[in-house]
Amino acid sequence: MQVTLKIQRYNPEVDSQPRWETYRIEADPKDRVLDLLHKVKWEIDGTLAFRRSCAHGICGSDAMLINGKNRLACKVLVRDLGEEITVAPIRGLPVKKDLIVDMEPFFDAYKAVKPYLINDDPPPERERLQSPEERARFDDTTKCILCACCTTSCPVFWVNGTYIGPAAIVQAHRFIFDSRDQGAAERFKVLGASTGAWRCRTAYNCTEACPKEIRVTQAIQEVKRAMVYHQF
Numbered sequence: 001m002q003v004t005l006k007i008q009r010y011n012p013e014v015d016s017q018p019r020w021e022t023y024r025i026e027a028d029p030k031d032r033v034l035d036l037l038h039k040v041k042w043e044i045d046g047t048l049a050f051r052r053s054c055a056h057g058i059c060g061s062d063a064m065l066i067n068g069k070n071r072l073a074c075k076v077l078v079r080d081l082g083e084e085i086t087v088a089p090i091r092g093l094p095v096k097k098d099l100i101v102d103m104e105p106f107f108d109a110y111k112a113v114k115p116y117l118i119n120d121d122p123p124p125e126r127e128r129l130q131s132p133e134e135r136a137r138f139d140d141t142t143k144c145i146l147c148a149c150c151t152t153s154c155p156v157f158w159v160n161g162t163y164i165g166p167a168a169i170v171q172a173h174r175f176i177f178d179s180r181d182q183g184a185a186e187r188f189k190v191l192g193a194s195t196g197a198w199r200c201r202t203a204y205n206c207t208e209a210c211p212k213e214i215r216v217t218q219a220i221q222e223v224k225r226a227m228v229y230h231q232f
Contacts, residue, residue, distance in 0.1 A: 058145025
């Protein structure tokens with residue numbers, strides 16, 4: 001099948017503003033959008049810039065705005081998009097070139113919630129145990145691959161880039177509800193700030209955008225509820 005692939009191009013070093021370039025290419029319906037981008041870069045225009053790594057939906061590095069929705073280019077098939085496909089960078093982060101955005105603001109928010117186990121008790125002889133039920137409490141949010149699809153689909157983040165964003169709150173959730181962790185109060189200070197979880201307007205864009213089907217909005221509400229009942 002013939003596919004019209006429309007890609008937003010932008011090189012801040014030479015372009016005053018983004019522009020669209022259109023490529024007419026042969027594709028198999030089972031091709032992924034990432035395959036089409038490779039075809040453009042390797043056979044048509046080597047200057048096209050995009051980020052990818054594992055190409056199997058694990059690393060999350062190829063998150064893009066595809067036909068108006070945040071998706072991973074390595075997971076979306078041509079047959080599910082049709083003969084006209086548009087690809088643009090995810091919104092709300094500075095564009096470095098073409099489809100590559102600056103992820104530093106995103107990872108600054110991630111680091112701010114202390115995404116690691118905090119426990120000051122003396123370590124046991126073996127591991128810190130927890131029941132299957134305690135482990136299941138935060139199972140959903142362990143699936144996050146930090147692709148930024150949720151955060152960059154959030155209208156609050158588009159308007160105010162200082163909002164910590166859904167992905168950081170999901171990472172905080174993973175540890176706040178871990179029975180072995182003792183760092184909730186430290187995270188609540190970050191999440192309770194003016195740029196924290198209370199800025200969420202429950203738009204559900206984050207949940208719809210998540211390629212791992214994490215119940216992001218629900219996780220945010222659970223964190224908000226935990227902050228209300230936590231004494232800090």
